[in-house]
Amino acid sequence: MNVKIYLKLKLSRFFSSAIAIATFIRGEDDETRALRRTLIRYMILTQSLVLRDISLQTRKRFPALETLEAAGFCSKEELYIIENTHDSYSRYWIPIEWCFEHLYEAKREGKIESIFLLERITAEIRDFREGLAKLLKFDWVPVPLGDTYSQLVFLSVRLYFIIALFTRQFLRDFEHPYWFPIATTIQFIVYVGWLKVAEALLNPLGEDDDDLECNYVIDKNLITGMTLVDRGGIRAPTLIKDAFWDNEHITPLYSYDAANRTIYPLIGSASKVNYVKKVQNIIMTPHKLKLAKLNENEQYQRTKSVDISDHNVKHIRMRKMSKERDPNKILRLVRQRSLAETLENITTTAPTNNEIDRKMHERF
Template sequence: MTVSYTLDISRSNTKSVIKLLFRWRGSIWKAVWLQLLAWCIAYFSISIVYRFALSNDMQKSFDTLATYFETYLEKAIPLSFMLGFFVNFVINRWKEFFHGLGWIDDFALAIATYLRGSTEQTRVLRRTLIRYLVLTQTLVLRDISLQVRKRFPALETLIAAGLLTQDELERLEKIPDVYTRYWIPCHWISELLYEAREYGHISSDYLLEKISDESNKFRHGLAELLKFDWVPVPLVYPQVIFLTVRIFFALCLISRQFLRNDDHDIYVPVMTIFQFIVFMGWVKVAEALLNPLGEDDDDLECNYVIDKNLICGMAIVDQGGQPTPKLGKDIFWDDHHMAPLYSLESAKRSVHPLIGSACKVNLVSHVNEITMTPHKNKLAHMSDAERYERTRIVDVADHNVRHNVQKRKDRRSNPDKSLSDIRKRVRTDTLSRVDNNGNGNAFYPEVTIDSKNMVTTRH
């Protein structure tokens, strides 16, 4: 199940960070606590044996071994480099999985728009096309995702789920090649689209191509998932990474011990524990994302995607052939200065407009004229007459006046003060309306919208 924390980080403040750090499901704490506990038990067990069970000569030998490991361990194993490169590779592969999973919206919109007709038979055709595409997705995912396989352990369960009919199942089982079987519903889609073009439900070959392209795009994404499942990351690569990290911290059980000749009385390896959390958490990221179609906390919700595509696709294509809303004037029809509305809470957020950062800089404020000439490289090849002819004098007095007027206007306009005035008026009108009517439901000049022409009327 995907762990969602997006709402928790809507604001980048201390509270959001604390909420994020102390989540459990899908967290670094859940991922590493068991390994960290085992490592700490092993570390303190070795420490106790070293201090109380070994003889002096054996302690000297242990000191020599621990010093040797500590000197050469991080030089011999470039852990940061190895983990950083591997995790980056795995995350990029995870992104390809996500994009290949398949979303039916574009195909459904194309079907609803371009496959015309309002008869029951046309509706059956649209819904069947959606069902076949979702069936294709399900056939692929149940063979590469254990969570989908558990949902549909046999093809007969697809009949009970409404994705397949008995006749269609018999046709699929007659095909000996399993890989070919995945794409048979896509072939049925192409056949139905061809027939729809022949009977005039699709008005042109161009629109037929548009619908087919959306179907092919969906199929190509699923084919990529099959390829990722067929050829995973070469086994030696994750083996090297996962084994190296564990060997590194196994050696740390000796190299990070506090020896007898140390000049401090610290017995808890705080920095090594912190390093263990960081590096082992990094490894757990890679382990979880190597197969994002599995059953880990952060794996992709394959079953939800199937449900979403089926429900959303059917709902969209059922709108095909339905009349659209009546056209009418929008509420900004007569506004020469459009001002979209915000709630008072959201209006207090400052907005930086999409304009150039140097657009308000006036570089000619102290002059009234500017002389424009060709570049000096060109002037060198011109005669005096040509230079004179190409030279222009530009009057910028009006520009300076307009700039000064706008500058004064910008200084006078205070967005925060304007919003504050609105807030005060809202509070005043609310109190006034409560006093007069006994309720505060309406606190500002009421606005109604004429449903026929969409023009606002104020009372």
């Protein structure tokens, strides 16, 4: 799997966790709001701790742990705990442990209604942590094979062309005073081009223009996550009948330019083929190998005649209808009518802000 695609998929797990926190932790008081925001902050802190160890972008942004405190990702007390936790391997797990501790206390205080909802939140946070752990493993063992093999490939390609520079020269030929190595040039462009692509893929968390923007991901998760959990407990809009409620045939709308584009629907290539258009009846019988094992009475009982006259009539009607109802012709007619007539009777007027505020006030 492409490493960049994997990174984007795993980093997007953050929003599933944020939605679960905002939805399942109920309460509008300051303590509950602080709980939701703290959980998001701890997840961002974990993400920042991981990315600053595998991405030069994030390392430049947070060169020391104290800069995480200055950025508002952790408090002095939290930073002190992280710095004084003696783990010779990693300390990324500390904010995740704090998340689980706060969730346990929230369940005891009744902010989370059931064990099932608690499990859902912890599962989302656990998936987020596992995604970050896999990012560390990708950084630990570079794609595709590791440092030794990568350096060997880079060295061999460069050494090959250094040798070719000398071995593919010709002695001076007075009949052909000008000579250009076309084949060698093509080889150089292709091989070195592939090599540059491999070098770019080797570190998708670097500082090149086409690398993943880790700092942007951190900022986006922080801002969107805080905004999302602050809406926790706010009721969803009122249930209404949708615009297609009474429509027998649901026809979503397009702009004229988009409607003019041909769409190729998901229809089998043989779905419109009619092999029996000149036949009125079809004889259905078992396979000849099976018939050989049956007596005459059983052969007669297993054989059936099927009347397909209705099938052919329907098929002819559908073909005729498809020819008469040319989509391009109908679209042009609709376009002409829309230009010639006023659309006041079908134009939808957007509600004003005052109307929306009045409806929200009546509801809440």
